[in-house]
Amino acid sequence: MKSNTEKFGKTPHQPSLWTRADALKVRADDPTTTQPLVSANFPVLSDEVFIWDTMPLRDIDGNITSVDGWSVIFTLTADRHPNDPQYLDQNGNYDITRDWNDRHGRAKMYYWFSRTGKNWELGGRVMAEGVSPTVREWAGTPILLNEQGEVDLYYTAVTPGATIVKVRGRVVTTEHGVSLVGFEKVKPLFEADGKMYQTEAQNAFWGFRDPWPFRDPNDGKLYMLFEGNVAGERGSHKVGDAEIGDVPPGYEDVGNSRFQTACVGIAVARDEDGDDWEMLPPLLTAVGVNDQTERPHFVFQDGKYYLFTISHTFTYADGVTGPDGVYGFVADSLFGPYVPLNGSGLVLGNPSSQPFQTYSHCVMPNGLVTSFIDSVPTDETGTQIRIGGTEAPTVGIKIKGQQTFVVAEYDYGYIPPMLDVTLK
Numbered sequence: 219m220k221s222n223t224e225k226f227g228k229t230p231h232q233p234s235l236w237t238r239a240d241a242l243k244v245r246a247d248d249p250t251t252t253q254p255l256v257s258a259n260f261p262v263l264s265d266e267v268f269i270w271d272t273m274p275l276r277d278i279d280g281n282i283t284s285v286d287g288w289s290v291i292f293t294l295t296a297d298r299h300p301n302d303p304q305y306l307d308q309n310g311n312y313d314i315t316r317d318w319n320d321r322h323g324r325a326k327m328y329y330w331f332s333r334t335g336k337n338w339e340l341g342g343r344v345m346a347e348g349v350s351p352t353v354r355e356w357a358g359t360p361i362l363l364n365e366q367g368e369v370d371l372y373y374t375a376v377t378p379g380a381t382i383v384k385v386r387g388r389v390v391t392t393e394h395g396v397s398l399v400g401f402e403k404v405k406p407l408f409e410a411d412g413k414m415y416q417t418e419a420q421n422a423f424w425g426f427r428d429p430w431p432f433r434d435p436n437d438g439k440l441y442m443l444f445e446g447n448v449a450g451e452r453g454s455h456k457v458g459d460a461e462i463g464d465v466p467p468g469y470e471d472v473g474n475s476r477f478q479t480a481c482v483g484i485a486v487a488r489d490e491d492g493d494d495w496e497m498l499p500p501l502l503t504a505v506g507v508n509d510q511t512e513r514p515h516f517v518f519q520d521g522k523y524y525l526f527t528i529s530h531t532f533t534y535a536d537g538v539t540g541p542d543g544v545y546g547f548v549a550d551s552l553f554g555p556y557v558p559l560n561g562s563g564l565v566l567g568n569p570s571s572q573p574f575q576t577y578s579h580c581v582m583p584n585g586l587v588t589s590f591i592d593s594v595p596t597d598e599t600g601t602q603i604r605i606g607g608t609e610a611p612t613v614g615i616k617i618k619g620q621q622t623f624v625v626a627e628y629d630y631g632y633i634p635p636m637l638d639v640t641l642k
């Protein structure tokens with residue numbers, strides 16, 4: 219397996235590395251980077267459906283946008299099956315944990331609306347059954363395009379394969395609520411190429427998903443972030459000095475960490491509509507560190523590029539670890555070099571007493587961080603849990619230079635607009 223320099227050459231950019239040395243700096247339960255405990259008495263958005271990844275409607279510059287005073291969020295969603303014999307345990311009780319764990323296989327995109335940026339009302343499915351070309355509708359980004367209410371929804375069409383796609387529709391408002399119309403023709407954009415980004419043929423556990431398009435505030439061009447793995451056959455990657463970083467004596471053994479190969483991908487649009495994309499080398503790689511850098515997104519602040527991505531404890535490589543949560547990196551220009559925030563990259567992790575309380579954090583430009591509740595312990599030992607499938611309390615963070623600080627906690631699913639667009 220080639221090194222980054224051999225593989226990607228000298229142009230247009232070198233991927234930045236999240237190294238094992240960086241990850242060794244992760245400190246679980248540091249109060250400045252730990253999400254406050256989520257109570258097991260949380261309210262649920264719906265008894266009918268589970269929701270997880272939440273995608274607030276925004277403009278191409280990243281601003282969370284309401285329309286005619288209505289906030290809109292998109293969520294990955296799956297039916298709850300409390301009465302389905304398939305999800306009953308030996309005692310005839312609903313096995314909600316199994317139902318929840320199976321959700322990815324039947325994920326569909328739904329939308330919700332609100333006047334207050336919380337207490338979301340269910341709008342329904344974004345695309346009718348049969349519109350999306352694959353079984354699973356996985357995460358992406360809805361972009362409000364104009365004052366006519368047109369929306370481009372970028373998302374991931376999964377199983378078979380994993381393709382970054384988009385579908386255009388329109389948001390329509392009345393005094394009483396919001397509906398989405400259109401969203402009838404899904405356009406495939408691109409798939410992993412096997413040269414920069416790992417394909418399913420190279421690794422059955424590959425990741426290629428979660429598009430996040432944006433306009434670069436400096437060069438004005440249209441780009442897209444996505445989650446990937448570094449190309450190459452599974453097991454062929456090298457964890458060398460660069461990937462290890464500057465570790466203390468005794469930390470040179472990388473174990474089987476060559477199997478962890480996450481990267482944050484980037485593509486540039488060849489056209490203004492974002493229908494024609496060219497993949498570029500990854501912005502950031504985590505070879506030997508972690509296998510998943512999911513839902514990458516930016517906050518542009520103080521002339522800097524703050525790159526955030528979510529990751530799990532279970533996807534860390536041998537010899538390094540960290541909590542489930544959101545990690546971040548900062549650079550002075552789009553193509554880096556990126557430096558891990560807080561030294562380690564950890565920005566907001568779950569407390570070790572409730573390691574799965576939340577996930578899929580999205581840092582918004584106003585410093586608010588939304589996520590969903592996964593599971594919260596209901597007894598001291600943590601053996602009994604309550605499954606979430608609903609919005610977590612929003613957390614406020616402050617981003618200062620290369621550091622971040624938890625500074626506030628808000629209501630469940632609080633996603634206030636940063637600007638309002640009056641539709642014509």
Ligand code: FRU
Nearest residue numbers: 322356357427428512513578
């Ligand atoms: C994050 C995630 C995304 C993916 C979706 C699948 O929670 O793993 O990367 O699109 O969930 O359910």
